[in-house]
Amino acid sequence: MTDKPLCVPNGFRFGGVIAGIKKSGKPDISLIVGDQPLVAAGVYTTNQIVAAPVVWCRRNTPSQSVRAVIANSGNANACTGEQGDADTAEMCQRVADALGCDASDVLVMSTGVIGNLLPMEKVRSGIDDVLQKLDTGVDAFVSAAQAIMTTDKSRKTCSRQLQIADQTITITAMAKGAGMIAPNMATMLSVVTTDAKLTPEQATRLLKQAADGSYNRVSVDGHASTNDTLLLLASGQVGELLSGKDETTFANCLNELCVEIARELVADGEGATHWMKICVSGAQCDRDAELIARTVGASPLVKTAITGADPNWGRIVSAVGYAGPPIEPTKTCLTLCGVLIYENGRPLPYDAASLSKTMSQSPEVLVELIVGSGSGAGVHWASDLTTTYVTFNSEYTT
Numbered sequence: 001m002t003d004k005p006l007c008v009p010n011g012f013r014f015g016g017v018i019a020g021i022k023k024s025g026k027p028d029i030s031l032i033v034g035d036q037p038l039v040a041a042g043v044y045t046t047n048q049i050v051a052a053p054v055v056w057c058r059r060n061t062p063s064q065s066v067r068a069v070i071a072n073s074g075n076a077n078a079c080t081g082e083q084g085d086a087d088t089a090e091m092c093q094r095v096a097d098a099l100g101c102d103a104s105d106v107l108v109m110s111t112g113v114i115g116n117l118l119p120m121e122k123v124r125s126g127i128d129d130v131l132q133k134l135d136t137g138v139d140a141f142v143s144a145a146q147a148i149m150t151t152d153k154s155r156k157t158c159s160r161q162l163q164i165a166d167q168t169i170t171i172t173a174m175a176k177g178a179g180m181i182a183p184n185m186a187t188m189l190s191v192v193t194t195d196a197k198l199t200p201e202q203a204t205r206l207l208k209q210a211a212d213g214s215y216n217r218v219s220v221d222g223h224a225s226t227n228d229t230l231l232l233l234a235s236g237q238v239g240e241l242l243s244g245k246d247e248t249t250f251a252n253c254l255n256e257l258c259v260e261i262a263r264e265l266v267a268d269g270e271g272a273t274h275w276m277k278i279c280v281s282g283a284q285c286d287r288d289a290e291l292i293a294r295t296v297g298a299s300p301l302v303k304t305a306i307t308g309a310d311p312n313w314g315r316i317v318s319a320v321g322y323a324g325p326p327i328e329p330t331k332t333c334l335t336l337c338g339v340l341i342y343e344n345g346r347p348l349p350y351d352a353a354s355l356s357k358t359m360s361q362s363p364e365v366l367v368e369l370i371v372g373s374g375s376g377a378g379v380h381w382a383s384d385l386t387t388t389y390v391t392f393n394s395e396y397t398t
Contacts, residue, residue, distance in 0.1 A: 011235025016147030019126025297382025
């Protein structure tokens with residue numbers, strides 16, 4: 001969780017309550033409401049098996065008439081058949097009835113254990129409760145963010161503000177996710193709210209661009225979820241419709257915010273003690289570089305080496321070799337935490353004990369790879385792999 005202060009954009013109310021869906025008794029119903037219809041865009045899981053809320057949101061975004069996002073944690077409402085679809089529709093209709101809008105103008109997110117039907121009596125009660133507790137302040141925003149958490153050790157929230165035409169635009173994000181984190185989204189729910197004025201087409205393009213440079217470049221365990229949802233909601237309360245240089249300024253700010261949230265997701269990976277930032281250059285194209293970086297970050301042998309602060313260059317270099325894209329082995333180089341240990345296809349002498357100490361003391365382990373003389377470059381963030389992760393996930397439903 002970032003220590004930077006949060007700023008709440010104009011035109012939104014937030015709330016989070018305890019409905020009793022989670023056995024832990026922690027908050028599990030979250031609601032975001034727009035004072036006026038919101039522009040909304042979404043990016044969703046690439047998994048072919050998708051939860052009922054994802055089906056609903058895909059059908060109803062992009063939009064310029066969304067009024068709310070209702071979310072629950074503790075139950076994924078995935079692989080729940082027609083009843084799961086009906087429960088999703090009922091959640092949205094209940095919020096819509098309170099707000100005086102169509103059910104299709106309410107989006108929905110769920111996260112938790114797959115395969116169980118939602119306890120709808122608790123969900124109904126929770127929705128009615130949170131509708132009475134909506135507020136515009138930071139505390140209300142934090143309550144909403146906490147209510148989407150599952151195995152997270154901390155909430156993921158951050159804000160950015162930018163000046164455009166002497167007006168202050170705010171962008172603020174909340175996210176959850178600690179396991180089933182893989183490239184192209186993961187068990188990750190995130191909502192980005194802003195008071196900027198955007199069209200649905202703009203919002204979709206800018207969100208996809210931001211996701212490609214952030215959420216789609218992180219992994220904890222390589223397991224893509226059924227529920228991944230990233231939403232951008234724009235109230236349009238500040239300024240004029242963004243265009244030209246102003247749109248570029250906004251896009252850069254949005255990208256920075258999404259990178260910060262994505263890094264928090266990796267840092268809070270289940271059982272994680274370190275994470276890697278893997279930078280690849282010299283590939284034939286950016287796509288090749290990104291694939292190589294992802295492959296290194298997904299390797300269990302690389303992950304466990306990072307856990308043990310073991311500068312085992314052979315695991316990293318061999319992962320580069322089997323990633324698939326063409327490389328130039330005699331020009332391949334590896335720098336680990338600023339120490340060049342492999343150059344032009346050959347290992348170099350280095351102080352292994354000193355490098356291991358540096359790795360153990362650095363939450364983020366920087367892995368820099370040159371794989372040839374091409375212009376392609378890419379970056380990826382990945383967590384390490386610990387016995388805590390194995391223990392937690394082997395006992396998750398039992």
